[in-house]
Amino acid sequence: MARKSGRDISGWLVVDKPAGMTSTAVVNKVRWALNAKKAGHAGTLDPAATGVLAVALGEATKTVPYITDALKCYRFAIRLGAATNTDDAEGEVIATASLRPSDAEIEAALAAFRGEIMQVPPQFSAVKVDGERAYALARAGEDMDLAARPLWVESLVLKARPDADTAELEMVCGKGGYVRSIARDLGQALGCLGHVLWLRREWSGPFEASDGVGIETIEREARTDALEARLLPLEVGLADLPELRATPEGAARLRNGNPGMVFASDVEWGEEAWASHQGRAVAVGVYKSGELHPSRVFNL
Template sequence: MGRRGKKKGRPVSGWVVLDKPVGMGSTEAVSKVKWLFNADKAGHAGTLDPLASGMLPIALGEATKTVPYVMDGTKVYRFTVTWGEERNTDDLEGVATQNSENRPTKAEVSGVLADYIGVISQIPPVFSAIKIGGERAYDLAREGEAVKIPAREVEIDRLDIIHHDDNSTEFEVECGKGTYVRSLARDMGRQLGCYGHISTLRRLAVDPFTDEDFVTVEELEAARPTISEDDVARPDFSVMDGYVVETAVALDCLPQVPLTDEAAQRVRLGNPVIVRGRDAPIEAEEACATVRGKLVAIGAVEGGQFKPKRVFTA
């Protein structure tokens, strides 16, 4: 008797903007959401450390094709730096490597903020997923190897002090792709001559999503229908699916090309269509085509025509 194939999940597509709790890894969160939705495919846009909480956008189904656009989005973090101690992981998880009795005043902290705004050079933490010679930096660091990671340019739009006391400072930062908040804590601590590490970290936003899109694991668990093992009863996922954000939202950064039903069908078959509408782009290297808010394709606008490059089926 032949072995039965693995059951496929539902072809649900869209974004689940998870409010990830502290202690849960990003891979674990994706697996949990995939199971809760009984989805056939899932992935995330930007790792969030287990010690961090907050926004982890998780793509389901066809939305996984739009992950790079969300990963490029601006991010907002709220974080606390505890002064007086630098750790090898630059957060609470590591061991102390430097100590100081010095504690900065709020004025002293304010005085260095300008050095961390704009395009800056930053060295990622040694305990990071950066690849060095094909190996993850954190794997090399855990094996006791000396890890040298080259500096990279990152962009920080805003860095504000939210609260300051004798031993710590709470900040909010708005930054671009590739910015390590742990490196900010490390570098500010060194510049201030007191050392520092991240003690709390929460991601508040990943463009184009906001905290209004948040959903918790508990909310999803409460909404999940009972699934029969014998597959006789068809579970109703309508409540759960109400938490899914349309795939097209991830492409708000691109010029938008609205299509009629007829034009959408042509595009789904890989054919170009004439771009119509007063606000439609004339030329664009990359654009997003939709019909009634539903994503149809990503493509280019050339010579007054939308030419599909990647078509979406759901």
């Protein structure tokens, strides 16, 4: 997350990230273009990947965890017949296979990758190993035994088969999923090996790639009202949480970090929710006996 001089401006800018640009570079570009003091993103995309990169500004950065935890949709192509050291087309080919599965065989194999699965991250990933990033160790030639991690896969379907060497898939999954690992493990399961050819994040939580702003537009509209008008309100990042309406007195208490009274609702005791007053978010917290006990307070 970037914290530098600039304006106190809050909201979300949905960027349609181009290939060849890091997620950090996109955040820095947006922060510069809006002269924002604080910015961060809700979920890294590999440099070669494209699609939704939701950039949070100012107080919206406090809602980033709720977008990070939300479901995401990826469209990607697997190149069958070869494994690479990075599990994508950017790496070196380390093994090949002549076998090519049928569409039916691919569809049958996908069943094992749906639901709650255990997934080993790629060697070239941001996972930390003894305080070091795995990709740094991999570049130094180390072969790591990375621990498998749980991943919820809502759906995984074969969408197209352009040729015998290529399969296009769509996956909806939870937090922490590696598409490159899916390509690697599916290729191994099919006996043909595989790696990601291209990858696009179609949506992330409430944010759609079709609504994203291109880097060229950001550069053209930098430091103008036109770009600022593209910002979505902070509250969009709370779409997956129930909303409670705070009383005027409750809102004042919440802004000071104290439990505040909210109007009656169907939110259950102990459930996480957010409180609003006069249409703006005041705080996120836990609902208990008519009050919201805040964990995050918004200074809007």
